[in-house]
Amino acid sequence: MEDSIQNTPAQKPVGQPGIEKKSLAAIIAAAVVLVAGLVVGMVFLFSTDAAVTGQIRDVFIILLAFVSLIIGAAMIVLVIQLAILTNLIQNEIKPILDATSQTVNTLKGTTAFLSDNMVEPVIKLNEYMAGFKKLFDLLRPGKK
Numbered sequence: 001m002e003d004s005i006q007n008t009p010a011q012k013p014v015g016q017p018g019i020e021k022k023s024l025a026a027i028i029a030a031a032v033v034l035v036a037g038l039v040v041g042m043v044f045l046f047s048t049d050a051a052v053t054g055q056i057r058d059v060f061i062i063l064l065a066f067v068s069l070i071i072g073a074a075m076i077v078l079v080i081q082l083a084i085l086t087n088l089i090q091n092e093i094k095p096i097l098d099a100t101s102q103t104v105n106t107l108k109g110t111t112a113f114l115s116d117n118m119v120e121p122v123i124k125l126n127e128y129m130a131g132f133k134k135l136f137d138l139l140r141p142g143k144k
Helices: 002-006 019-047 050-139
Strands: none
Touching: none
């Protein structure tokens, strides 16, 4: 029976098999397309005249400026979201943590009070009762 347990194949995690292979293949394909595009662009730029190359350069400069605007807008949104998160932490999470801390301190005080005023006297009473029972068992003449 131990052999059958040891020879069982390892169970695969729940989910679609091969997702990692698919994503790796997609990344490799994207890299190949990017490199091929760069090579074709370089050949095209070197084979044309200077005026066409200058126009293509100007188009790329405009595209870079547009991408910079998009990145700037994304950074503004990121800063706003960070400010909202900071506000949430200061005004909502911190009071919850303070209230939880107060509750824990109150619970500590309650357990200390119960321990001092209920548990210890009950334990002492049980000790005395056990002692009296043992004393009565020793003094009772009919029993050994």
